[in-house]
Amino acid sequence: MSNEGCExxxxxxxxxxxxxxxxxxxxxxxxADINPDIVxxxxxxxxxxxxxxxxxxxxxxxxxxxxxxxNAHMNTQVFKQIMRARVNRVxxxxxxxxxxxxxxxxxxxxxxxxxxxxxxIWKIQFAAVKQYASEM
Amino acid sequence: xxxxxxxxxxENAKxxxxxxxxxxxxxxxxxxxxxxxxDILSxxxxxxxxxxxNAKPEEQVKDLLQIEVYARGFTLRGRRVGIAELDRQxxxxxxxxxxxxxxxxxxxxxxxxNLVQLLDVCAKAGLQNLSVFSM
Numbered sequence: 001m002s003n004e005g006c007e008x009x010x011x012x013x014x015x016x017x018x019x020x021x022x023x024x025x026x027x028x029x030x031x032a033d034i035n036p037d038i039v040x041x042x043x044x045x046x047x048x049x050x051x052x053x054x055x056x057x058x059x060x061x062x063x064x065x066x067x068x069x070x071n072a073h074m075n076t077q078v079f080k081q082i083m084r085a086r087v088n089r090v091x092x093x094x095x096x097x098x099x100x101x102x103x104x105x106x107x108x109x110x111x112x113x114x115x116x117x118x119x120x121i122w123k124i125q126f127a128a129v130k131q132y133a134s135e136m
Numbered sequence: 137x138x139x140x141x142x143x144x145x146x147e148n149a150k151x152x153x154x155x156x157x158x159x160x161x162x163x164x165x166x167x168x169x170x171x172x173x174x175d176i177l178s179x180x181x182x183x184x185x186x187x188x189x190n191a192k193p194e195e196q197v198k199d200l201l202q203i204e205v206y207a208r209g210f211t212l213r214g215r216r217v218g219i220a221e222l223d224r225q226x227x228x229x230x231x232x233x234x235x236x237x238x239x240x241x242x243x244x245x246x247x248x249x250n251l252v253q254l255l256d257v258c259a260k261a262g263l264q265n266l267s268v269f270s271m
Contacts, residue, residue, distance in 0.1 A: 007150070008153060010151060010153075013156075013160075017160050017163075020160075020163070020164065021163065024163075024167040024171070028170070028171065040175075040177070040252075041248070041249040041252035041253060041256075042256070043252055043253075043255065043256040043259070044178070045257075045260035046178030046179055046180045047178060047179060047259075048176060048177070048179075049177045049179045100252075102249035102252065103248070104247065104248040105244060105245055105246070105247065105248070106205070106243065106244055106247070106248060106270065107244030107270075108248075109248050110242070110244065110270040113268065113270075114270075116184060122184055122185070123181060123183060124181070124182055125179040125180065125182075126182065126251070126255060127177050127179060128177065128179075128252050128255075128256060129175050129176070129177060129178070130176040130177060131175065131176040132175050133172075133173035136173060136176075
């Protein structure tokens with residue numbers, strides 16, 4: 001009799017559990033396709049990257065000058081072919097964001113920019129850190 | 137008789153709470169531990185003119201400012217300046233007109249950090265007409 005008295009109602013608990021699960025699943029970001037070794041320079045005055053444009057191409061240049069897209073490293077020839085194919089497919093208007101390591105030499109960044117302008121993309125964006133997560 | 141059986145079934149159908157609470161806490165701990173706050177990123181937009189030296193895409197522009205980026209600093213109109221001095225000058229110029237064309241020339245051995253610092257100062261001054269060349 002006393003056991004039955006302290007029986008819990010499960011329904012609100014299950015509600016809360018599902019709410020929590022949905023919240024975390026929706027907010028979790030799977031960004032395994034960026035190179036975590038790249039250290040970006042601080043740029044607090046640039047506009048925030050919203051990442052709303054699905055056509056955006058992120059090109060990474062690490063401190064040794066190696067070019068990669070989605071963590072796949074490539075030489076300049078392959079990068080040029082990729083850019084040509086992409087321009088043929090979606091046109092010249094997609095945004096290109098260069099995530100260049102702060103220690104990378106401009107000569108390496110230049111290779112990426114030259115290939116972009118070579119296929120007709122004049123507008124280039126550079127990524128910088130507006131605010132570090134540790135400062136929030 | 138039938139009522140007795142019904143009550144027995146209802147008692148059997150009671151759920152055990154303990155494993156469920158265990159799973160909930162496991163999930164909570166997992167998500168809290170794996171939740172990592174990301175850095176907020178900004179983008180600095182530039183124009184990269186054609187690499188072809190014969191191409192002259194832009195017409196003659198009136199307001200033109202040339203800044204060179206070297207491995208150890210910057211020069212503004214041929215004069216060696218630090219980033220603080222550049223900040224002052226560009227903020228002053230940005231106050232006059234936002235449409236000044238800024239030509240940025242980088243040497244190959246300059247670190248990318250210098251270019252980003254300069255672009256950030258330009259963004260602070262509100263200058264948007266930025267072209268990056270390589271030397």
